[in-house]
Amino acid sequence: MTAEIARATRVVVRVPAKVNLELRVGPLRDDGFHDLATTFHAVDIFDEVTVTPDAEFSVSVTGVGEDKVPTDETNLAYRAAALLAERFDVEERCAIRIVKAIPVAGGMAGGSADAAATLVACDTLWGLGLRRHELEEIAAELGSDVPFALTGGTALGTGRGEQIVPVLATGTFEWLFALTHEGLSTPSVYAECDRLREGEDVPEPQPSDGLLASLRSGDVHGVALAMHNDLESAALSLMPSLRPLMEMGLEMGALCALVSGSGPTVAFLLKDRQDAVALRRVLEAGGLADDFVHASSTPHGAQVLVVD
Ligand code: C5P
Numbered sequence: 001m002t003a004e005i006a007r008a009t010r011v012v013v014r015v016p017a018k019v020n021l022e023l024r025v026g027p028l029r030d031d032g033f034h035d036l037a038t039t040f041h042a043v044d045i046f047d048e049v050t051v052t053p054d055a056e057f058s059v060s061v062t063g064v065g066e067d068k069v070p071t072d073e074t075n076l077a078y079r080a081a082a083l084l085a086e087r088f089d090v091e092e093r094c095a096i097r098i099v100k101a102i103p104v105a106g107g108m109a110g111g112s113a114d115a116a117a118t119l120v121a122c123d124t125l126w127g128l129g130l131r132r133h134e135l136e137e138i139a140a141e142l143g144s145d146v147p148f149a150l151t152g153g154t155a156l157g158t159g160r161g162e163q164i165v166p167v168l169a170t171g172t173f174e175w176l177f178a179l180t181h182e183g184l185s186t187p188s189v190y191a192e193c194d195r196l197r198e199g200e201d202v203p204e205p206q207p208s209d210g211l212l213a214s215l216r217s218g219d220v221h222g223v224a225l226a227m228h229n230d231l232e233s234a235a236l237s238l239m240p241s242l243r244p245l246m247e248m249g250l251e252m253g254a255l256c257a258l259v260s261g262s263g264p265t266v267a268f269l270l271k272d273r274q275d276a277v278a279l280r281r282v283l284e285a286g287g288l289a290d291d292f293v294h295a296s297s298t299p300h301g302a303q304v305l306v307v308d
Pocket of ligand 1: 032033034035036142143144145159160161186187188190
């Protein structure tokens, strides 16, 4: 007698946002991408993705920034499910429901996170049992930040950001993120970076030893000192209003203020939650950002929460 394996009818996956503690950008490559040396760091702002069997693929989005996310086949989560089905000859289809907390077009890899969560959810729903490296390969096809969203925690990204190696990091850091409703498109920020560096001899990107050593020892002051983003001047050039926000944050006790990824979200690193709450009050009164979110570092990546 063969035992029937019960198929899942609903899978829920939670996936974190990221901030780049360091983002070193090399010269423009022939394929239109840039080589990176970046240290990704996951923070506990989570999107939740639920997949259920359905006759066709579909996407629905609720939560923060829901009106700014496409729900057709251009949605990265839709593409993730379709690519996985195609690659593994899966005939089943699913409805994808996304509940967003990660800012949209904010430089925190929200779309990439949803794609990573969808890969993990569909792998479980369809009983594929894929290995980590198989998921990572498909993730890399979908976007440069998608493999990190699978892994979470703290990791070094090289290549165009898709080659991930976990980094030993101790300690939990406190963050305040200042959000701007108007997003910045990643390609336009990279293009602005190229424009600003025209004529310069851009070296191959290297991660800094200082950041990795500070992460190992959990030294928040060392991390604050070593944080760096080569895309920051491009983001500031496209959105100059970020500069007074960052300056005010530094004056008011932030250990570091850095544009997150391609922006426009600004990440403030604080000594503790109390300082983060105090900074939020001051910045809110200053009216220099549209919204604020507190977050702490998280070791998690895309994680299955529920299988029914
Ligand atoms: O890989 P992803 O789809 O997230 O990249 C979006 C865009 O960001 C690319 O089309 C490219 O313009 C830019 N990019 C880049 N170099 C990278 C990653 C992204 O130039 N390493």
